[in-house]
Amino acid sequence: MRDKTKLKDRCEEIVTCTGGWHRRQCNNKGKVVVEGKTYCGVHNPIRLAKKREEKEAEWDLKRERMNEQADRRQVMYAYFEGVSTEEIKNLLRQKRG
Numbered sequence: 845m846r847d848k849t850k851l852k853d854r855c856e857e858i859v860t861c862t863g864g865w866h867r868r869q870c871n872n873k874g875k876v877v878v879e880g881k882t883y884c885g886v887h888n889p890i891r892l893a894k895k896r897e898e899k900e901a902e903w904d905l906k907r908e909r910m911n912e913q914a915d916r917r918q919v920m921y922a923y924f925e926g927v928s929t930e931e932i933k934n935l936l937r938q939k940r941g
């Protein structure tokens with residue numbers, strides 16, 4: 845019987861294989877040690893955390909933009925209250941000349 849203990853120079857992350865029912869240790873070569881665990885470049889938790897932060901920042905920006913657009917729509921709705929869509933379209937057409 846072969847020794848099945850984890851190789852220290854290999855990434856210790858447990859990954860799910862294609863299909864999703866089989867779990868195994870990542871095959872990549874270990875690059876960094878974080879809190880006593882070895883990780884490859886892909887599973888480096890510091891890198892993943894950074895990526896997640898970037899994604900969150902991206903989402904915050906998107907959310908901000910969406911809020912801004914929602915605000916704008918509200919203001920426009922308030923401004924054009926009682927004015928029909930046709931009238932607004934006509935106004936826009938006049939503006940463009």
Ligand SMILES: [Zn+2]
Pocket residue numbers: 855856857870871872883884885886887
């Ligand atoms: Zn890995």
